[in-house]
Amino acid sequence: MTSMWKVLKQWFIEMGSPPLFYNWSSKIIPWLGIATLVLLSIGIFWGLFVSPIDYKQGDVYRILYIHVPSAILGESIFIFMAICGFINVIWRAKISGMMLKAAAPIGMSFTLLVLVTGSVWGKPTWGTWWVWDARLTSTLILFFIYAALIGLHSTIEDKTKADRAVSILSIVGVAIIPVIKKSVDWWQTLHQPSTFTITSSPSMSPEMYLPLLVCLLGFYLFFAFSLTLNLRNEVLDRERSKNWVKQKFSS
Amino acid sequence: MNSIFDWLTIILRRDLLIAFRRSATYITPLIFFLIVVTFFPLALGPQESLLSSLAPGVIWIATLLASLLAVESIFSEDFRDGTLDDFFISLEPSFVLVFAKVLIHWLITGLPIMAASIIAAVVLYLPFDSFLPILLSLILGTSFMSLLGALGAALSLGKSAILSAIIVLPFSIPTLLMGTSVITSSINNQDYFGFLMIMGAMLAIGIPLLCLLTVEALLLNYD
Numbered sequence: 001m002t003s004m005w006k007v008l009k010q011w012f013i014e015m016g017s018p019p020l021f022y023n024w025s026s027k028i029i030p031w032l033g034i035a036t037l038v039l040l041s042i043g044i045f046w047g048l049f050v051s052p053i054d055y056k057q058g059d060v061y062r063i064l065y066i067h068v069p070s071a072i073l074g075e076s077i078f079i080f081m082a083i084c085g086f087i088n089v090i091w092r093a094k095i096s097g098m099m100l101k102a103a104a105p106i107g108m109s110f111t112l113l114v115l116v117t118g119s120v121w122g123k124p125t126w127g128t129w130w131v132w133d134a135r136l137t138s139t140l141i142l143f144f145i146y147a148a149l150i151g152l153h154s155t156i157e158d159k160t161k162a163d164r165a166v167s168i169l170s171i172v173g174v175a176i177i178p179v180i181k182k183s184v185d186w187w188q189t190l191h192q193p194s195t196f197t198i199t200s201s202p203s204m205s206p207e208m209y210l211p212l213l214v215c216l217l218g219f220y221l222f223f224a225f226s227l228t229l230n231l232r233n234e235v236l237d238r239e240r241s242k243n244w245v246k247q248k249f250s251s
Numbered sequence: 252m253n254s255i256f257d258w259l260t261i262i263l264r265r266d267l268l269i270a271f272r273r274s275a276t277y278i279t280p281l282i283f284f285l286i287v288v289t290f291f292p293l294a295l296g297p298q299e300s301l302l303s304s305l306a307p308g309v310i311w312i313a314t315l316l317a318s319l320l321a322v323e324s325i326f327s328e329d330f331r332d333g334t335l336d337d338f339f340i341s342l343e344p345s346f347v348l349v350f351a352k353v354l355i356h357w358l359i360t361g362l363p364i365m366a367a368s369i370i371a372a373v374v375l376y377l378p379f380d381s382f383l384p385i386l387l388s389l390i391l392g393t394s395f396m397s398l399l400g401a402l403g404a405a406l407s408l409g410k411s412a413i414l415s416a417i418i419v420l421p422f423s424i425p426t427l428l429m430g431t432s433v434i435t436s437s438i439n440n441q442d443y444f445g446f447l448m449i450m451g452a453m454l455a456i457g458i459p460l461l462c463l464l465t466v467e468a469l470l471l472n473y474d
Contacts, residue, residue: 089467144421151417155410161471165406168464172402172422179425 016095018235019244025228032228036221043214051208060124065212067117069219070110074142075177077107077223081149082174085167095231097163098238100170101153102230106223108146114139134183135191142180145173159238258343262351270359276324280317281363287313288371299376306375307434310368310385311392311427318360318393319419322400323412325356326469330408339473349405349465350458353397361393377438384437384447391450392430396423398454398461405468425453 014020047065054061084100087093118136119129130136149166156162183191239245270276291309292302302309329335338348368385377385396419403419429446436443 141421141424148418148421152406152414155407155414161474164471165468168402168468169406169418171464172461 016093018095018239018242021095022232022235022244022248025232029225029228032221032225036218036225039214039218039221043211043216043218046211047215051211052205054208057125060121063117063121065215067114067121068212069216070113070117071139072216073219073223074107074111074114074139075180076220077103077110078142078146078170078177079174081107082170085170088163088167089171092164094160094163095235097160097167098231098234099227100166101159101163102234103223103227104146104150104153104166106226106230108143108150110219110223111139111143111146115143133191135180138176138180138183142176145176149173255344255347258347259351262348263354266351266355267358270355276321277359277363280320280360281367283320284313284317284364284367285370287316288367288375292375303376303438306372306377307431307438309375310371310434311430313371314364314368314389314393314430315396315420315423315427317364318356318396318400319416321356321360322404322415322419325352325401325404326408327404330472335469336473339470345466345469346462349401349462349469353394353401353462356400357394357397361389361397364393365389377434381434381437384433384443387447388430388433388450391447391454392426395426395450395454395457398457398465399423402461402465402468405465406471408469408472426450429453 015024044065048062051062053059081100081103084096084103087096088100115136118139122131123129149169152169153162153166156165236245288309291305295301295305326335329338339345365386368389369382372382372385399419399422400415403415406418407414429450433443433446433450436446
């Protein structure tokens, strides 16, 4: 048991060393890109053109194929960042700090996308761009927290210190996630309850539900793809004075 | 000088002395709070019904802004003159230092604000019955704000004051929501203990977690 743990730990440490990460990530990037493209085009085409019209909302409901996955992504990226932050604070793993930094702008963009698509959908359906309802407000707070994290990182000169400062703040910020998740159950709100639950079968018909699932997987892959790209830039930027970078780009 | 409590009393006595020698430290938040409260009747007009319905929000916004005012001073002076270095070198649990600093910040901002909130409640036409819930919610809320403020101050040590405000404000929204809910439900004769309990729970988690994270944030400056 302990030897397996040791092997696993060794593997993690090796994979996390900047030059090794750079090498293996250049192999997986094309695959990630192709898989993202395929899944997203299938999911979005299926959702926008094939799946049936909603009998109450008409075609307006189709924005959910963007809205729901970006909402889930906006929250999961924050949890991912908090885990990275936790690892960074406790084990001082360099790469986890860079990951945190690379993931933040992606998460913030998804959260912005949720807010924008939500209000585009809200105007024809609820009759208003914005309501001060619990789920909308808590998502807005998440957006502000992303902004605080990115702002804090940019003010600290030393990148490693900035990573640790942002890690500390992301651990505090993760408390918002259960609040967003449960906001539709705890408070009386205009926003409908969760579409996805692990414990019960979906309330939507499968023709509408399956494309959403494909879109969600596509969004997750897109996150992995863009995170890897961001992280490679970050690694090169921080290690630019190291030998392996010089050797790679000398010719 | 072995026990943690000795250290706590030493730091508390020293910082309280410094605070009382310079009366501006505890008077500024008080005056600031009253000025912000005064602005609302001036801007919105003096109707009694309007002001009393807005009062919970007004009191809490003024509280958050006023307690942010002194956040900058929690660590910056000790950091500049090297006292903070001495604390970390002395190898006592640095948790004690942070906890004492939070307590001091609460004593020089939270406590004066609580006194001023009663004046605010009177001039904003809140009923006498709501004074107790206001004070209860402010005890819990301002202590949590002091904890958050210490973390913000530690993270933005040596940087602009506006940065700590931007860090702290998004995290203070739950306190704002719960605090105003306590006052509003007491005005409407509803049960407000549920909200107080949530605030208490936030404080109970916040004291150990935020103090430890603040220590970690302070250590960033001593690599």
